[in-house]
Amino acid sequence: MSAKKYVYFFGRGRGEGSARMKNLLGGKGSNLAEMTNLKISVPPGFTITTEACVESMKRRGSFPPGMWKQVEKNLGKLEKAMGLKFGDRNAPLLVSVRSGARVSMPGMMDTVLNLGLNDQAVEGLAGRSRNPRFAYDSYRRFIQMFSNVVLGIPIKHFEELLEKRKRERGVELDTELTAADLQEIVRRYKALVRELIGREFPQDPRQQLRLAVGAVFGSWSNPRAIKYREIHRLPHIWGTAVNVQVMVFGNMGEASGTGVAFTRDPSTGEKRLFGEFLMNAQGEDVVAGIRTPQPLEKLKHIAPKAYQGLDRICRRLEKHYRDMQDIEFTIQEGTLYLLQTRTGKRTPAAAVKIAVDMRREGLIDKKLAVLRVDPHQVEILLHPMLDAKAKVERVARGLPASPGAAVGQVVFTAEEAEAWAARGDKVILVRAETSPEDVGGMHAAQGILTARGGMTSHAAVVARGMGKPCVAGCGDLSISEEERNFLVKGRTVKEGDWITIDGTTGDLMLGQLPLIQAELSGDFALLVQWADAFRKIGVRTNADTPTDAAATIHFGAEGIGLCRTEHMFFEEDRIIAMREMIVAEDVEGRRKALAKLLPMQRSDFKAIFERMRALPVIIRFFDPPLHEFLPKTAHELHVLSDDMGIPLERLQRKLEVLQESNPMLGHRGCRLAITYPEITEMQARAVFEAACQMVREKKKVHPEVMVPLIGTVEEFRHQRVIIDRVAAEVMREFGVKVTYQVGTMIETPRACLVADKIGAEAEFFSFGTNDLTQTTFGFSRDDSGKFLAQYLEEGILADDPFISIDEEGVGQLMAIAVKRGRSARKGLEVGICGEHGGDPQSVEFCHRAGLDYVSCSPYRVPVAKLAAAHAALKEKVQITEMGEK
Numbered sequence: 113m114s115a116k117k118y119v120y121f122f123g124r125g126r127g128e129g130s131a132r133m134k135n136l137l138g139g140k141g142s143n144l145a146e147m148t149n150l151k152i153s154v155p156p157g158f159t160i161t162t163e164a165c166v167e168s169m170k171r172r173g174s175f176p177p178g179m180w181k182q183v184e185k186n187l188g189k190l191e192k193a194m195g196l197k198f199g200d201r202n203a204p205l206l207v208s209v210r211s212g213a214r215v216s217m218p219g220m221m222d223t224v225l226n227l228g229l230n231d232q233a234v235e236g237l238a239g240r241s242r243n244p245r246f247a248y249d250s251y252r253r254f255i256q257m258f259s260n261v262v263l264g265i266p267i268k269h270f271e272e273l274l275e276k277r278k279r280e281r282g283v284e285l286d287t288e289l290t291a292a293d294l295q296e297i298v299r300r301y302k303a304l305v306r307e308l309i310g311r312e313f314p315q316d317p318r319q320q321l322r323l324a325v326g327a328v329f330g331s332w333s334n335p336r337a338i339k340y341r342e343i344h345r346l347p348h349i350w351g352t353a354v355n356v357q358v359m360v361f362g363n364m365g366e367a368s369g370t371g372v373a374f375t376r377d378p379s380t381g382e383k384r385l386f387g388e389f390l391m392n393a394q395g396e397d398v399v400a401g402i403r404t405p406q407p408l409e410k411l412k413h414i415a416p417k418a419y420q421g422l423d424r425i426c427r428r429l430e431k432h433y434r435d436m437q438d439i440e441f442t443i444q445e446g447t448l449y450l451l452q453t454r455t456g457k458r459t460p461a462a463a464v465k466i467a468v469d470m471r472r473e474g475l476i477d478k479k480l481a482v483l484r485v486d487p488h489q490v491e492i493l494l495h496p497m498l499d500a501k502a503k504v505e506r507v508a509r510g511l512p513a514s515p516g517a518a519v520g521q522v523v524f525t526a527e528e529a530e531a532w533a534a535r536g537d538k539v540i541l542v543r544a545e546t547s548p549e550d551v552g553g554m555h556a557a558q559g560i561l562t563a564r565g566g567m568t569s570h571a572a573v574v575a576r577g578m579g580k581p582c583v584a585g586c587g588d589l590s591i592s593e594e595e596r597n598f599l600v601k602g603r604t605v606k607e608g609d610w611i612t613i614d615g616t617t618g619d620l621m622l623g624q625l626p627l628i629q630a631e632l633s634g635d636f637a638l639l640v641q642w643a644d645a646f647r648k649i650g651v652r653t654n655a656d657t658p659t660d661a662a663a664t665i666h667f668g669a670e671g672i673g674l675c676r677t678e679h680m681f682f683e684e685d686r687i688i689a690m691r692e693m694i695v696a697e698d699v700e701g702r703r704k705a706l707a708k709l710l711p712m713q714r715s716d717f718k719a720i721f722e723r724m725r726a727l728p729v730i731i732r733f734f735d736p737p738l739h740e741f742l743p744k745t746a747h748e749l750h751v752l753s754d755d756m757g758i759p760l761e762r763l764q765r766k767l768e769v770l771q772e773s774n775p776m777l778g779h780r781g782c783r784l785a786i787t788y789p790e791i792t793e794m795q796a797r798a799v800f801e802a803a804c805q806m807v808r809e810k811k812k813v814h815p816e817v818m819v820p821l822i823g824t825v826e827e828f829r830h831q832r833v834i835i836d837r838v839a840a841e842v843m844r845e846f847g848v849k850v851t852y853q854v855g856t857m858i859e860t861p862r863a864c865l866v867a868d869k870i871g872a873e874a875e876f877f878s879f880g881t882n883d884l885t886q887t888t889f890g891f892s893r894d895d896s897g898k899f900l901a902q903y904l905e906e907g908i909l910a911d912d913p914f915i916s917i918d919e920e921g922v923g924q925l926m927a928i929a930v931k932r933g934r935s936a937r938k939g940l941e942v943g944i945c946g947e948h949g950g951d952p953q954s955v956e957f958c959h960r961a962g963l964d965y966v967s968c969s970p971y972r973v974p975v976a977k978l979a980a981a982h983a984a985l986k987e988k989v990q991i992t993e994m995g996e997k
Contacts, residue, residue, distance in 0.1 A: 118164040119182040122148040123156020123193050123358075131433070136161050138353030140212030143453050150432065152425055153449050156193050157207065157357030158186040162214065165329045165351030173326060180322070183356075187321075194358055199317035203240060204233035206250075206359040208451075209324040211331060213352045216438075216454050219570045220340045220551070221352055222261040222331040224324045225394060226254035226359060230315040234298075238291075246364045248294035249286075253363075253394060255301045255313060258320065262327040265308055273300050287392055321356070328354045339552045342904070343578070345911070345953075360449045362442045363394050369415070370395045373408055373422060373439045375430040378458040378576055379515055381465030385423055387439075388566045395440060395451070404585060405566045418448045429453050434475045435484070436466050459515055459576045460489045468635040478642045479985055485639060487952035487979035493636055494971045498614050499626040508600050508620040510561070510586030513572035515616035518559030518581040519624050521608050524593045526553025528607075533557065534901070540611055542598060544591050546571040554580060559613045561620060563589040563598075581615035589620075640668065640974045643981035649958060650965030651976045652728070654945055656680065658719035663970035668977070671728035671814075672720070673878065673967020674945035677795060678736050680716050681709070687741060688755070694738050695758060695766050699790060706794040713798035717815075718805055726812030730878060730945075730967075732857065733795050733831075735820040737780040739770035776886060781821025781859075786830055796838035804846035816853045818878060823862045825869040832873065855941070859883035864929040871933035876941040878967070879926055881948040885913045888922050915947075917954040927961055943967060952979035959983035 120128040120137060127145030134142040141159030148154050160183065167176035191197055196205035206228040211221035229237065229251045238247035256270040274286070277297050283289060289297070305313045314320050331337060332352045341348060362370030371389025376382060388405035391414065411419045422441060425448075429437045438456035442449050458466065467481040476484070498504070498517040520540040523529050526549065529541045533556035541557040543550065545564040554560055554574055559581035562571045566585055575582035590599040596607040605611065605622065612625040652673030653664040657680075664672060681690045686709060693705035720729060742763075743749050749767070753760040772778035785792045799815055806813040819831045832854050843850060855876030858864060860883070867877070886892065891900075896914070903909045917923055926944075934940045943965040948954040950972030958966050959980060968976050 115178040115182075116163075116176070117182070118161050118176065118179040119158050119186050120145065120161070121156075121158045121186050121189055122154065123190070125149075125151055129159065134214045135350075136163065136353075138162055138212030138214055138355070139216055139454050140210065140452055141353045141355050144355065144357070147429075147450060147453060150428075152429075153447075155358040155360050155449055155451070156190060157355060158183075158190070159212070160325065160354040160356070162351040162353045165332060165353065166349065168326070168329045169333070169351065173330065175326070183321075183325070187356075190356075190358060198228055198321075199230065199233060200236060201232040202236045204228055204236045206233075206237070207321070208355075208357050208359055209321070209328055210355045210357070211328045211352045212355050213332070214350055215344075215346060216457065217337060217340055217346075218457070218574060219547075220331075220337040221334070222328050223396070224254070224257050224261050224328075225396065226250045227258070227320050227324055228317040228359075229254045230317065233317070241364060243364060245289075245291035245294060246361065248291055248298055249289075249363055250361065250394075252294055252297045252301055253396075255298065255305070257396075258324065259301070259305055259313070261331070262323045263305065263309055265305065269304055269308070270301060273297060273304065325354050325356075328352065336549050336551050339555075343551065343555050357451070360442045360444045360451075361394070362390075362444065363392055364445055366391055367415070367445050368392060368443055369411075370442045371405070371408065371411070371440075373426055373441060374436060374456050375426045375439070376436045376456075376458075376462070376466055378436070378438070378456055378462055379512060381458065381462035381469065383469060385426055395442065404564065404587075415443055415446065418443045418446065421448045425450065431475070434470070434480075436462075457576055460485075460493050461515060462576075463489060464493070464636050464639055468639055479646065482639065482643050482646060482978065482981050483985055485978060487955075487975050487982060490636070490975055490978060494974065497616070497628055498612070499628045502625050504619070504621055504625065506619045507603065507622055508586050508588040510583040510618045510620065511566060511572070512614075512616055512618040513565075513569070513584035514560075514575035514580060514582035516559075516581035517612065517614045517616070517625075517627055518557075519610065519612045519627065520558040521610055522598075522605055523553075523557075523607060524591070524596055526550040526556075529553030530556045540613060542589075542591060543571070544593075545569065546574070554578065559583075559615065561586060561589075561611070561613055563587065563591055575615070581613055583613045583615055583618050583620060586618075586620060636974070640977055643977045644668070646984050647959075647977060647980035648984045649955070649963060649980045650943070651949075651973055651980060652730075652943065652945075652965050652967040653970045653973060654949075654967055655720070655970060658716065658723055660970060661720045661723040664973075665723060665725070667970050667973035669727075669970065669973045670965070671730075672724060673730055673943055673949070673965060674818075675720065675729060675731045676735070677713065677731060678734050680713060681741065686712055690741050691752065691756065693791075694741060694770075695756070695763065702788060703790050703794075706790060710794050710798055713795065714802045717799055717802035721802060721806050721813045721815070722811065724814075726814055728814045728816055730816040730818050730855075730876075731795075731799055732818040732820050732945075734785060734791050735781050737770070737772060737775040737778055738784065739767065739772070739775065742767055742770065774892075776883070776892065782819050782827045782831055783821070785819075786827065789834055792831055792834045793838055796835045797842060800839045800842040800850060800852075801846075803850045803852070804842055804848050807848040807850055808846060813850065814852075815850070816855060816876060818876075819854070819856045819874075820880070821859050821883065822856050822870065823860045825866065825873055828856050828870055828873055853941075857883075857945075858926075858929050860887050861925055864925040864932075866932075867929035868932040868936045871936035871940050874933075874940075875937070877929065877933055877943075879929070879942075879944040879963075880946060881917060881922065881926075881944050881954075882914065882946045884925065885918065885922050888918070888925060889913060911953070916951050917948050917957050919957050923957055923961070930962055941965075947972075950976050952976075952982070955979035956983040956986075 122145045127148035129137045129145035131146040137159045196203045198205045209224045234251045238244040259265040260267050302313050362368045369391035373387035377386045387408040390405045436456045437453045440452040463485045467484040470476045471481040520538040523539045532539045538558050542561045545562050562584045572584050610624045612621040650670045652671045653669040654674040655661045655664050655672045656676050689708035693702050696702040803813045803815050822828045853875040855874045857880040858877050859880035945967040949966035950968030
C-alpha cells in the first residue's frame with residue numbers, strides 16, 4: 113500500500129496540482145500549480161497539503177508518517193531544477209515558507225523568507241550575486257522573521273537594534289545602510305537570540321525548514337487566525353497548506369523590487385490595473401506598511417518591460433479565472449516573477465460593480481454575478497455616508513483605503529476598541545499601522561485610521577474584507593499610544609474625542625458629522641433585480657409607521673411582515689391616553705381611554721395601507737407588558753401624577769401591581785388581550801375602519817391580523833372570535849366588504865408542537881424567532897449578553913442564536929411547526945419576522961425549510977433578497993473558485 117501523498121511539486125512548466133485542488137493545496141498552492149501549468153513565470157517549489165496540517169494538529173505538532181520523507185524528495189527536485197544546493201557554501205538554495213489556507217486570510221498566519229541562510233551560505237550568496245549588501249540584508253531579514261515566527265521573539269527587539277544602528281550611522285532609511293552595517297546588525301541579531309533563548313541561532317538549513325514548516329502549521333491556531341475565522345464564520349478544522357518556494361529577490365538593488373497588483377480597483381471596482389510596489393525591497397515591506405509604497409502606475413517609467421509583462425499576465429489571469437485577481441510579484445534584476453494569485457478581496461461597492469461589469473463583458477452569467485456578491489457584505493452599501501450638505505473641515509487626508517463614512521470616539525488599541533464597543537460605544541480605531549493582532553478591534557470599530565501604510569497594507573485589505581471604512585497612510589498624524597492622543601496640524605485629539613473619517617475620499621474630520629443613508633440604485637439595483645429572478649422565497653419588511661412603509665416600497669419588498677402596533681403608542685400625544693387606559697380601575701375607564709387611541713391608530717393604519725398599494729400588511733396586535741408604558745423613577749412618577757391629576761399613591765400601587773419577575777414570560781401578548789378584550793376590540797376596529805375607508809375610496813387593501821404569543825389553540829380562538837365580530841360590525845357600518853386573514857405568531861415551543869391544531873384555525877403563521885429563541889434556550893435576550901460572548905469564544909455556541917437561527921434546536925421546532933401546520937391547512941402561509949429575516953444564514957435556512965417569506969428591517973431587504981437568491985442558486989449550481997458550473 114503506497115504512502116499517503118502529502119507533498120505536491122510545481123515548477124519548470126508543470127504543476128502536480130491545479131486551481132480545483134484548493135481544499136487540499138490551499139488557495140495559494142493550488143493557484144501556484146495552476147499558473148505553472150499556464151507557463152507563467154513562477155519560481156518552482158512544492159506544497160505540503162492541508163491534510164498534513166490537520167494530521168499534525170491531531171498529533172500535537174508531530175508530522176504525519178512519511179511526510180518529511182516526501183519533503184526531502186521534493187527538496188532534491190528543487191535543487192536539481194535550480195542547480196543550487198540547500199545550505200551550500202558556494203551556491204546556496206534559499207526558499208520562502210508561506211501559509212496558504214483554502215480561503216484567503218491576509219496576514220493571519222505566518223511566513224518566513226530567505227530560509228537556508230547561515231554564516232557560510234550568506235558568503236556564498238554574496239559571492240554569486242556580487243552584492244554583499246544584498247546578501248547581508250537578506251540574512252538579517254531571515255534572522256528577524258525566523259526568530260519571530262519560529263522562536264517567538266517579538267519583532268520590536270530587532271527593530272530597536274536596526275533603528276539604533278541607523279542612528280549611529282546618521283541615516284534615516286534601511287536602504288542607506290552599507291554591507292558592513294548590515295553585517296554588524298546580523299551579529300547583534302544573533303547575540304540577541306542567544307541572550308533571549310539561551311542557545312545559538314540555528315545554522316542547519318534542514319533544521320530551519322523543519323522548524324519553519326511546524327511553525328506555519330501552528331500559526332493556523334494562533335489567536336489572530338482564530339479570531340479572523342470566527343468573524344468570517346470559517347471552520348477551524350480546515351488547516352493550512354505550507355508552500356516552500358525558491359526565493360527570488362526584490363532587494364538586489366534598484367533594478368529589483370516587489371509589489372502587489374489587482375486586476376481591478378478593489379475599492380471602486382474600476383477596470384484598471386491597480387496596486388503598489390517598492391524597489392529594492394522584499395514583499396513584507398509592502399504589506400506591513402514599514403515603508404510607504406509607490407502607486408503601480410509609476411512602475412511604467414521605472415521598469416517598463418516588467419510593467420508591460422505584468423499588465424499582460426494580469427489580463428490573462430483575470431480572463432482565465434473569470435474574477436478579479438490579487439497578485440504578488442517580484443522583479444529580480446529586471447526579470448518578473450509571480451509569487452501568488454488569488455481572488456481579490458474587494459469592498460462591497462467594488463464587488464457589485466465587478467460582478468455587473470463582468471456580466472456585461474460576457475465573462476460570467478447573471479447567476480454567477482449574483483453569487484459573486486456576498487449578502488453579508490452588501491449591507492454596508494446601505495449604511496450611512498457623509499451628508500453632502502454638511503459643513504466639512506478636513507484636518508488631514510490619507511489614502512481612501514476602504515469606502516464609507518464612520519463617526520466614533522478615538523481609541524488607540526484593539527483591546528480598547530473591543531471593550532468600548534461591548535458597552536455600546538461607537539469607536540474609531542487609530543493606529544500607526546495595524547497588524548494581524550488588531551483584527552478583533554478592527555471588527556468592533558466603526559472605522560480604522562492609520563498613520564502609515566498604503567492601499568494594500570494590512571489595514572486596507574482587512575477593512576475592505578470586513579466592509580469597514582478605512583483611511584490609511586495619514587502622514588500628518590503623530591500618534592502617542594502611551595499618552596493616548598494624536599497630534600494633527602497643531603491640534604491634540606485625545607482618547608474618547610469624536611472624529612469622522614471618510615474612507616471614500618481619505619478625509620479626516622474632527623467632531624461628529626451628520627451621515628445619510630445610501631440609495632439603492634445603479635449597479636446595485638440591477639444586481640438585486642437579477643437576484644429577484646432567481647429567489648423562491650418572498651421578502652417583506654418590519655414597518656411600524658407610514659415612513660417605514662414608504663421605505664418598504666423603496667427597497668422593493670413585497671409587503672409588511674410585521675407592523676408592531678404598540679410602537680404607535682409611544683409618541684408623546686398618545687402615551688398619555690395609553691397611560692390613562694393602564695391606570696383605569698374598570699372596563700368603562702379603559703374603553704374611554706382606548707376611544708382616544710382609536711382615531712390615532714386608524715389614521716396610522718390608513719396611511720400604511722395607502723403606501724403599501726394593495727400589498728399584504730401583517731398587523732400584530734398589542735404585545736408588550738403594560739409596565740413598559742409607565743415611568744420608572746420617582747421624579748417621573750411625580751410629574752405624571754401632576755399631569756394626569758391622579759394621586760401619586762395610586763400610580764405607585766399600579767406600578768407595583770404591574771411589576772413582574774420575568775415580564776417576557778408574563779402578562780403580555782394574547783394573555784393581556786384575554787384579560788382586557790377591549791384592547792383587541794379597539795385595535796380590530798381601527799384596522800377594519802381604515803380598511804373599509806380604503807375600499808370606499810376604490811383602493812385595494814390586504815390586511816392580515818396577527819395574534820401574538822399564543823401557546824394553545826384556545827387562546828387563538830378566543831381572540832379570533834373578537835376580531836371576526838368587530839370586522840363584521842365595521843363592514844356592516846361602512847356597507848363594504850374587506851377580504852382579510854387572521855393568523856398568529858409562533859413564538860413558543862408548545863405552539864410549534866401543537867401547530868396542527870393551531871393551523872386548523874389560523875390562516876397564516878409568522879415565526880417570532882426572537883421570542884422562540886428565548887423560550888427554546890431559556891435565555892433572556894436582555895440578559896444573555898453577560899455570557900453569550902464567552903459561549904462563542906469557547907465554542908459552546910457556534911453563532912449568536914439571536915443573530916442567526918439555531919438550526920439544531922429552534923430550527924427543528926420551526927420545521928415541526930411548518931409540517932404540522934400545513935398538514936391541517938394545505939397551503940398555509942408561513943414566514944418569519946424579526947431581524948433573523950435579514951441575516952443571510954437564517955434566510956438560507958428559511959429557504960430550505962420551505963417558508964413563504966422572511967421579514968426584516970427595510971434597509972436589509974436587498975441583503976435578504978440576495979441571500980434568498982444565493983440559497984436558491986446553490987441548490988442548482990456548484991461553483992468552484994474558477995466560477996465553473
